[in-house]
Amino acid sequence: MTLQLFVQLLINGLMIGGIYALVASGFTLILGVLQVFNFAQGHFYMLGAFIAYAVATVMGAPYIVAIIASLAGMAVLGILTYFSIIKWTLRSGFFHTMLVTVAFGTIIGQLAVLKFGYSTAVVAPLIESTLQFGGISLNPGKLIVMAGAIVVMVALWWFLKTKIGVAMMACAENREVACLQGINAEKVFWVTMAVGCGLCGIAGALVAPVLSASTNMGSQVFLKAMIVVMVGGTGSMSGALLAAFVVGIVESFAFQYVESFAPLVIFALVALLLYFRPGGLLGKPLPIPGQ
């Protein structure tokens, strides 16, 4: 393997890993705090990409505005989802809230198909030229995705240290005790939905210039997020971050060498990991109902 190929595969892996990290950490946050298995996560990601397309390409606004618009749009949609659907089914239990998000995701997905069809929407890249770095040419768009993902992860880490962030972690730890300490669970829940869905919006907006937006991009990423969550340990945030980059890099290299058997390779690796390290890579998952 040449150095050129190796570096490019590594960059690809880190880029897609960053996207997985954003989607999976949003998913884990909602799962841990609300105890809702959010099936619509992939659809939020897809909508984020299309909002970026609408703002950046159709309206001609700068790319940074598109990212903020995606974040805001998905956060608002997440809050709306919480107050219109999830709030009313929380009492029915884990299974029912999961099913309601499945149905909601189906509705969003089909609405997007009605609006955008099956074709892809391309967002113009920020920098057209390629970077030359010691004989290795790199696509700057991928570096921007990576940098964006890291910035967002740092922002999320900072957010979880604020008062509301600590309240979220407390709710994830033990909801009843958190309520007894005077934490407003209702507020924590809708903030969590906003953050979790907003992360997906950012991920979609970041990926739009590199991979272009299409209506079926959501389910692929959702399934990859499942893998990330399993590898990182169910309900563990830091595990999900580490696992996202591991899965991204493994997938990038597997796709180069075995092409369409890459899902099978990843599946086998996940099976081995579950056998030898049931708690995930870091091995300290949060308690989740139905274990």
Add this chain to the structure above:
Amino acid sequence: MGIGNLVRSKRFWLGLVLVLAVALPFLIGAYRLQIFIFAITYSMLALAFRLTLNVGLPRFDVAAWWGVGAYTTAMLMLKANMSFWLTLPIAVVMSVVLGYVVFSVSIRRGMMVFMMFGMVFALAIQQVLGTVKFFGGWGGTPALPPVTIGSHVLNNKMWIYYVGLAFLLFNVVVYYLLFNSRIGRAWNAIGSGLRLASSLGVDVVGYRLANVLVSNAFLALAGSFSVMYQAMVLPTTYGFQRSIYVMMYVVLGGFLSPLAGPIIGAVLLTSLSEAMRAVQQYEPIVTGILTVLIIMFIPQGLTGLLHGRVRPLFLRLWPAKAGVQVKGPAGSTQVSGPDEKAGG
């Protein structure tokens, strides 16, 4: 109403449905009969989904195992020139053995990992079916030979319908016997209180694995049956979308009747999607909205209405305060885990 009365009326309804089902080909045309053949297949999938729900394991890989059955039968018929009936046991064994290999590890790690691992497997198997030349690739296999009994060729819609009905009846009878056996009682114990069951000495992992493998066997049977009326098998038929629809059938039909609910849901939603054929692109939206409304207002589904255990509408309109714990079975400390509502 007295208990005796209730049982009598239940038998009456059961008999009526059976008579109607047998007489159906004489009442409607061949085109409508095809929809009922689809509905029978989907009923079998929904029953298998409902079966694993009994031990608190929702599964979203239903369509993948359905595909395993269909591909096993199709490949044996095409490449080995085997009779359809001979391929049935092979498909079942294939599905069970593969299921054991796939799930023997993940089932120990609880419901979440089981579910997610199943979805990842579904993705992988679809890729394999689509890319390996032996299976015919994304374009599907060449035309399948028709199914025969002796020298009689079963290419008539009516015969296919009756074979499907026999398959479905076989499913229902086996499920009924299982539910009323020692194994079924252990399954129900696990479904209604995982910790209690395990503390009473029920082998949770073993019984869960047995349940999933039985479900796999019936999914493979449904797959083999679907080969009867399909001209070819396509990998895209066995995708994630179908698994989601199967879930919706079970939600619509209801959880309280483990046998009638899934069948009612499958028949109703299949008819709905057929009725909306002209505006096909809106069909998933209508189905999705219907499912959301059902879960919000009648969480026990349509058959839940018959059981009279449905909360009045105005009570459901006012949700519980967030964080209030729903009392779990036998003092379990879970915050309304899946066990409560999903258990049979």
